[in-house]
Structure formats: C-alpha cells, structure tokens
Amino acid sequence: MAGARGLGLLLLLLLPTAGASVPGTVVRLNKEVLRYVSKMGKAPLQSALQVTVPHFLSQSGEVLQPNRIQILNVHVPHLHLDFIAGFGVRLLAATNFTFKVFRDPEPLELMLPVVLLADAHVTQGPIETPVISISSCYSFFGNTSMFDGGKSPSPAWLVLLRKHIKAVLMNKLCLSISNLVQGLNVHLGTLIGLNPVGPESQIRYSLISAPNITEDSISLDINAVLFLLGKPIVLPVSATRFALPEHVGTEGAMVTVGLSQDLFDSAFLLLQKAGALNLDITGQLDSEANPLNTSALGQLIPEVARQFPNPMPVVLKVRLGATPVATLQTNDATLQLQPFVEVLAAASNSAFQSLFTLDVVVNLSLKLSVSSMKLQGSTSMLGDVQLTVASSNMGFIDMDQAHVLMGTVFEKPLLDHLNALLGMGVALPNLVNLHYTTSEVSVYEGYIVVSSGLVYQSGGGTPGRAEGGPACSLGGPCTSSHSEN
Known part of the structure; x- marks a missing residue:
C-alpha cells in the first residue's frame, strides 16, 4: 500500500538485470527498511486512495435526484509492514476518508474509517528482476460519522448513502492499489541495463x-x-x-x-x-x-x-x-x-x-x-x-x-x-532515486559487507520521501470484505 512504489522502496537495491552465473552479490533488506517505508509511504498511499465516487441517486418524490460525492481527504494515521516468511510482505493500513455530499438544501460532510489489509508476494520475474503481486486485498469498513452542523438527512437516506459509498470503495480501493503495483513492476522491468x-x-x-x-x-x-x-x-x-x-x-x-x-x-x-x-x-x-x-x-x-x-x-x-x-x-x-x-x-x-x-x-x-x-x-x-x-x-x-x-x-x-x-x-545494486546513506564497509574473510541506510528521493523531490507499499493482485481478481454498520 503506501502505493506499490513503496514496496519498490523495499526492493530498490535488489533490482539488477540479466547475467550469467556468479560472481555473487547478496542484498538483504532488514526490518528497518519496512519501518522507513511505513513512515514515508503514508503520503503516496493517501494520494493513491483518492478515488472518484460516482453520484448517489436518491428518491425525491417520483424522480431520482443525483447527489455529487467528493472525497475531501484521505488520512492514513497508521501504516504497518511485516515480512511473511517464504512469501513476501503483509501490509496493514488504517485510513480515514472524509466525504462531501452535495445535496439540497445544504451539503453534508461525513467520515468513514477503513482498514486495508494486503499480502504482497515477492518473486523472480521472467526478466530476472523482482516481481510483486498481491494474493489478497481486503477492506474493512467502520461506522460513518457526520460532522456537526446543518440539517441531518433522514436515517433511511443515510443508510442508502453509506451502502453506495462502501460498494464503490470495495471495488476501487484494491483496484487503485493494483494499478500502482502494475506500474511498479513495469518500472522494475526498466532496470535492465548497464x-x-x-x-x-x-x-x-x-x-x-x-x-x-x-x-x-x-x-x-x-x-x-x-x-x-x-x-x-x-x-x-x-x-x-x-x-x-x-x-x-x-x-x-x-x-x-x-x-x-x-x-x-x-x-x-x-x-x-x-x-x-x-x-x-x-x-x-x-x-x-x-x-x-x-x-x-x-x-x-x-x-x-x-x-x-x-x-x-x-x-x-x-x-x-x-x-x-x-x-x-x-x-x-x-x-x-x-x-x-x-x-x-x-x-x-x-x-x-x-x-x-x-x-x-x-x-x-x-x-x-x-x-x-x-x-x-x-x-x-x-x-x-x-x-x-x-x-x-x-x-x-x-x-x-x-x-x-x-x-x-x-x-x-x-x-x-x-x-x-x-x-x-x-x-552497487540500486534503484533509480534511491540513495545509500551513512554507509559502513566491513571486511570479512572472502567477502565484504556494506551496511547502509536508505533515502528515497523522487525526481526533484525532497530526500526521505518514500513512495510505496504493496497492493492488490496482479493478473487476478481482488478480494474484499466489509462489515456493515
């Protein structure tokens, strides 16, 4: 999540390209890199989740009244990544969506908490680069709440509105993350070069x-x-x-x-x-x-x-x-x-x-x-x-x-x-826009080890702004579940 490019940050060092056999190099990404992605990946994840919500059609007399819905803000207060032994990375993100519903006689603002859970599989691709796909992606919805002020709509109208928003998000959240993963894998494929x-x-x-x-x-x-x-x-x-x-x-x-x-x-x-x-x-x-x-x-x-x-x-x-x-x-x-x-x-x-x-x-x-x-x-x-x-x-x-x-x-x-x-x-093995920091070189019998921090810097951006995270499955359907109010 944190956009698939954050999982890319996990893999940045690992992206080499074609070759024969040894001489060998091993790149080991430790838990500290997950903590870095969890911290720096919130902003790109928030941007990726800014999906479009279609109009909500409500009954007004004998006609259907379209109500435009806009996502005002997506806030990710919590993003956590863990390694899954023998498989890849698990992502858990707590998000809060703020919506504005344009209706007569006055707009309505409400907030919906959503927990996102995804398992990202990391494997070797056909062009000898890492490839990421998601085996599962789930959306868990909390209770919606309205901001104070204004005239409250009828309870029945609110129930229909909530069902509409949840149905849209169930489909679009995992799909938007899947698109990020596909873009990441295309990016990884471009790393073949000298x-x-x-x-x-x-x-x-x-x-x-x-x-x-x-x-x-x-x-x-x-x-x-x-x-x-x-x-x-x-x-x-x-x-x-x-x-x-x-x-x-x-x-x-x-x-x-x-x-x-x-x-x-x-x-x-x-x-x-x-x-x-x-x-x-x-x-x-x-x-x-x-x-x-x-x-x-x-x-x-x-x-x-x-x-x-x-x-x-x-x-x-x-x-x-x-x-x-x-x-x-x-x-x-x-x-x-x-x-x-x-x-x-x-x-x-x-x-x-x-x-x-x-x-x-x-x-x-x-x-x-x-x-x-x-x-x-x-x-x-x-x-x-x-x-x-x-x-x-x-x-x-x-x-x-x-x-x-x-x-x-x-x-x-x-x-x-x-x-x-x-x-x-x-x-050294590297991914574009990723930089080693505070590197230390240790010499052992028969090999050396470079221990380093990582800083991600997008083109013209500020060092330390990481983009990334896992997402929904590539080449397969996303699965979602939710709980009603």
Whole structure:
C-alpha cells in the first residue's frame, strides 16, 4: 500500500538485470527498511486512495435526484509492514476518508474509517528482476460519522448513502492499489541495463533466483557481470555461489549488501584486461620532485653515464601482465600488483633506448568506502617496493643502490594513478532515486559487507520521501470484505 512504489522502496537495491552465473552479490533488506517505508509511504498511499465516487441517486418524490460525492481527504494515521516468511510482505493500513455530499438544501460532510489489509508476494520475474503481486486485498469498513452542523438527512437516506459509498470503495480501493503495483513492476522491468565502470566497461546485475524471505528480512541472490567492450569478464576458475552469513553487518542498518571475493577478482581482471592499470612515468630534467633522468641513473649505473654523457629524460613503462590479487581477511583488505617495468632513455635522435627491465612486486593496503551509490577504493603502501632486474642492456645493476631512486620515482605516480582509478568506483545494486546513506564497509574473510541506510528521493523531490507499499493482485481478481454498520 503506501502505493506499490513503496514496496519498490523495499526492493530498490535488489533490482539488477540479466547475467550469467556468479560472481555473487547478496542484498538483504532488514526490518528497518519496512519501518522507513511505513513512515514515508503514508503520503503516496493517501494520494493513491483518492478515488472518484460516482453520484448517489436518491428518491425525491417520483424522480431520482443525483447527489455529487467528493472525497475531501484521505488520512492514513497508521501504516504497518511485516515480512511473511517464504512469501513476501503483509501490509496493514488504517485510513480515514472524509466525504462531501452535495445535496439540497445544504451539503453534508461525513467520515468513514477503513482498514486495508494486503499480502504482497515477492518473486523472480521472467526478466530476472523482482516481481510483486498481491494474493489478497481486503477492506474493512467502520461506522460513518457526520460532522456537526446543518440539517441531518433522514436515517433511511443515510443508510442508502453509506451502502453506495462502501460498494464503490470495495471495488476501487484494491483496484487503485493494483494499478500502482502494475506500474511498479513495469518500472522494475526498466532496470535492465548497464552501469558504466569505465569508458569501455560496464557492470550489469540480475536476480539469480526467487528471494529468500524470513520474518526478519528479504534476501536476494544477485549475479554481477562485468563487461569489457561488450564482452563478459569470465574468471579463469569457476566461481562458487556466494552465501551471506546471518548476523553480519551493522546492527540497525536498513540494507546489508554482501560482495564476494569473486566480484573483486572479476573487477581487477577487467582492469588488467582493459590496460587501465598500465602507465608511463616520465622524468624531467632539473626536477627535484622527479629525478628520473640519465644523470641520476648514471651515478648508480656506470654504463648509463658512459652512454649518456648529456642528461636525458628517462621513462618507465609500467605494464601489468598479471592480474592484481585482492585478499580479503577479517578487518583487512590488501592488494598485490606485479607489474613489469621497462626503463627507457631518450636518445639524441628522439628515439627511446631500452636500458633495463624490472620485475616489481607492490603490496598495498586497500581501503573501501561507499559514495554516490558506488563502492570506491583507495590504496597506500605496505612496506617497500620490491625490485628485481629482469634484463639489462647496461651491464650489471646493483639494485641495492638503485632501489632508493627507482622506488622514489615509481611509488607516488603508481599510487596516484591507482587511487584515481579506484576512486571512480563500481556501481552497487540500486534503484533509480534511491540513495545509500551513512554507509559502513566491513571486511570479512572472502567477502565484504556494506551496511547502509536508505533515502528515497523522487525526481526533484525532497530526500526521505518514500513512495510505496504493496497492493492488490496482479493478473487476478481482488478480494474484499466489509462489515456493515
């Protein structure tokens, strides 16, 4: 209720799209998100229940007198949502309808309380998105009451009027909610698409199976597929299905998102295949910040000084042939890079001459955070850069002497490049207009958990205004019951 778009708020994170198999992601929506929808969904529910009531025909002598009826206000003082284990969500809403009946000699205003009860089934749709339908929708009517003032109509006339209003509402309330659900499901279907990761790469999510629903949460197994130039990134070793353990994450979070080791492996494999981690580090003459030139090298490597009597710029061509290795352990995430570095010097004819090559090992601490619906990373050095000569055109190279220079000119540009790349982030599963708030990232062995609040913001609206709730059945009749005065 709160309009079906509020149930959408329940599912917002869970809406990915097509894909193959793992790497896996699990999105778990906790009871706190139901409380948020219950609070923020009242206004859209009130709007959805503003149905049109046809004229009431009353006998006036020998003619039927039409009396126009207008709903002045729908107030929802109470809206409550609960998970139904193995099924979906139950909605209970207390509403008060205020009517104005235009009759001679003067209008009449009355109030009718209605309790709405609906069970929403949440399952997997044919396009691998969550689908909501209602198995039942009931309307329970209380006693009507008139506002003071004016001449009261006859009791018989009032009985007929009440029956007319109840008969209309019995049909229209569940139908209007059903229309909201249909609109929500159409909206969920539009979520199939690609989220950019880089200029030539994307990520796409899809629901692997029907949601797992308990009394405390709804969990969705989500497949994440990374694409490079339209082709999926496939891990060389078959990944295993990821299961998010119970009771992980921050207590009181609305949503808990688990991201598996396999997803990290896929992301870094994509970066390696795209060449995004490669870079050229160019030295400058007379630069204290980057003393990467033949003069500085010549002081450590005699053959460089002999072949380049005049100072010339030196370039480090950094290439990653091996995929970076991310390691996730409890409260600790690290990243290891093993780039291959070719050291070249500008010759007098403007060509570049290869001086020597290095095998490099870099160990980094990896810090993760969430911003703008994306998981972002930053790195810092763990220990010294490890340098080993792979080949040399300059004879013997004593790396104990060259290590300080090479490490100095190599370390900062590499960190700047890597942090700029990881700072762009990867989009988390999300629904349009839904935002993560106060997110915390926890690292466990083999996976990470994002614990977050949620804020719904309609286009141009105010953050925190949620729209949503379950409704009447899709593709089936609504059932209603009522009690007479």
